[in-house]
Amino acid sequence: MALLELKQITAGYDKNMILRDFSLQVERGQFVSLLGSSGCGKTTTLRLIAGFSQPKAGSVIFDGRDITNVPLHKRNFGFVFQSYALFPHMTVFDNVAFGLKMRKTGREETKRRVLEMLELVDLKGFEKRYPREMSGGQRQRVALARAMVIQPDLMLFDEPLSNLDAKLRVKMRVEIRRIQQELGFTAIYVTHDQEECFAISDQVAIMNQGVIEQMDTPAHIFNAPKTEFIARFVGFENFFDLTRQGGALISAEGKPVAVAADFSGVSGSSFKACIRPEDVKIHPAGEACENAVPGEVLVTTFLGRNVQYNVRTPLGELTVKTEQGTVYSIGSKVQLELSANKIILIDPMTN
Numbered sequence: 001m002a003l004l005e006l007k008q009i010t011a012g013y014d015k016n017m018i019l020r021d022f023s024l025q026v027e028r029g030q031f032v033s034l035l036g037s038s039g040c041g042k043t044t045t046l047r048l049i050a051g052f053s054q055p056k057a058g059s060v061i062f063d064g065r066d067i068t069n070v071p072l073h074k075r076n077f078g079f080v081f082q083s084y085a086l087f088p089h090m091t092v093f094d095n096v097a098f099g100l101k102m103r104k105t106g107r108e109e110t111k112r113r114v115l116e117m118l119e120l121v122d123l124k125g126f127e128k129r130y131p132r133e134m135s136g137g138q139r140q141r142v143a144l145a146r147a148m149v150i151q152p153d154l155m156l157f158d159e160p161l162s163n164l165d166a167k168l169r170v171k172m173r174v175e176i177r178r179i180q181q182e183l184g185f186t187a188i189y190v191t192h193d194q195e196e197c198f199a200i201s202d203q204v205a206i207m208n209q210g211v212i213e214q215m216d217t218p219a220h221i222f223n224a225p226k227t228e229f230i231a232r233f234v235g236f237e238n239f240f241d242l243t244r245q246g247g248a249l250i251s252a253e254g255k256p257v258a259v260a261a262d263f264s265g266v267s268g269s270s271f272k273a274c275i276r277p278e279d280v281k282i283h284p285a286g287e288a289c290e291n292a293v294p295g296e297v298l299v300t301t302f303l304g305r306n307v308q309y310n311v312r313t314p315l316g317e318l319t320v321k322t323e324q325g326t327v328y329s330i331g332s333k334v335q336l337e338l339s340a341n342k343i344i345l346i347d348p349m350t351n
């Protein structure tokens, strides 16, 4: 049984519904991320789970119990937000101890648990400092300790690292994952940073306009995106249409294109195919290669280690990224190699 389940939720603001028939299941001990562009409804979803707001329809089930109308303070959840929201007039110790005081935990136990937690987030010795005397990363770790000290049944994170610089973000995301695995709590983590969420999650739910388009392991989403939206999110830039003819797939101009993936459908069924720029190889015109597509270089861009080409082909304009070697100038006649096992077919049922 899932630890948390959102069942057919409808929610929004006034008459503007952001989530419609929204469902999500999170298993115990999992680290699940909600990924999606700005405004797609991630924070709205998290607020419902936390109990800051109630859905117009549907239910929130936690550990087999309907908590849709259970108030925030009666849910034993921890939150970490983008802004650290520490109490500025309290020391680090008192900030972290806050939740335990609210729960009337005894002095000795409070002290022990706060110190334990500060050690876990690598802030031993900082007990007497005030938030203003600390760096952004240290403050965020205090926020983390404050949320976790109550031993929450569920941890909710809303873009907790977006105020930190790039290097610290990478360090902190590893820390969050380490602590989650050490303590074994269940986490829901909201971000719009694809790399960040793929790095730390067991499962990623990619949202588009209030709907989860795909929820799966990072590896599976990366290798088998189900929709064009998801494929674009994970680095596919080249899309083209193929049609089934007998046992083969052909391009719009009637040329066969070999694809390693299985496909179904009757003759005449159409498919959206895609391939990443890094997976397309570029050769001089006329050179023999697999799945050759002739083309002409439109733009050449240097990207340091790589060179990017925009190439006009019968399949449309394709982007190629290749390690530096022969450099093809604008107007060069080339052949593109689209390896059969690098082409992904997007399920036509989902488009």
Ligand SMILES: Nc1ncnc2c1ncn2[C@@H]1O[C@H](COP(=O)(O)OP(=O)(O)OP(=O)(O)O)[C@@H](O)[C@H]1O
Pocket (backbone or CB within 6 Å): 013, 018, 036, 037, 038, 039, 040, 041, 042, 043, 044, 045, 192
């Ligand atoms: N308090 C509010 N009142 C009215 N509309 C709101 C309110 N909060 C959010 N919205 C709208 O709901 C939609 C979803 O907002 P939400 O905050 O869930 O997005 P998000 O996915 O968290 O985006 P971001 O990545 O920018 O934080 C947006 O169109 C937003 O304008």
Ligand SMILES: [Mg+2]
Pocket (backbone or CB within 6 Å): 042, 043, 044, 158
């Ligand atoms: Mg948000």
